[in-house]
Amino acid sequence: MNREYDYTKLIGYLIIKGEVCIKRKILNAFLEKGYDITFEQWTVLNVLYAEPGLIQSEIAIRTYKDKTNVTRILDVLSKNGYIVREQHESDRRSLCVYLTDKGTRMFDELIPSVELLNEQFKKGLSDEEIKIFENVLEKIYKNAE
Numbered sequence: 001m002n003r004e005y006d007y008t009k010l011i012g013y014l015i016i017k018g019e020v021c022i023k024r025k026i027l028n029a030f031l032e033k034g035y036d037i038t039f040e041q042w043t044v045l046n047v048l049y050a051e052p053g054l055i056q057s058e059i060a061i062r063t064y065k066d067k068t069n070v071t072r073i074l075d076v077l078s079k080n081g082y083i084v085r086e087q088h089e090s091d092r093r094s095l096c097v098y099l100t101d102k103g104t105r106m107f108d109e110l111i112p113s114v115e116l117l118n119e120q121f122k123k124g125l126s127d128e129e130i131k132i133f134e135n136v137l138e139k140i141y142k143n144a145e
Contacts, residue, residue: 011140022121029113035106044073049107053096055088082106
């Protein structure tokens with residue numbers, strides 16, 4: 001078969017390539033601050049910082065992870081003292097998840113590093129290019145759904 005195929009031009013490959021580089025930089029920044037957390041844990045912490053008291057299924061939706069994976073992440077975060085689960089007011093089967101003081105302190109300490117890296121990632125891009133990038137990614141996500 002004589003067809004040209006270049007995996008480096010695939011949208012998925014390009015997105016993953018960027019993701020791997022970005023994750024590596026962010027995780028190194030976490031380690032420099034003395035925190036050994038995974039990017040998946042950081043993703044969950046972001047959601048809980050922005051929206052305290054979510055239940056597990058809501059966290060799964062917001063992080064694009066399955067419930068089983070979220071359970072494992074929450075178990076580790078709980079064991080390390082970063083989150084606490086509390087009984088839901090109206091649904092006894094559900095637990096609301098909150099950052100602990102320790103989790104909030106860690107998050108507050110890491111935010112400046114993440115924001116600095118985010119600015120580095122956007123270096124050389126205009127506000128218009130960033131908006132176009134966001135719109136293109138949104139279209140790709142919708143096409144992938």
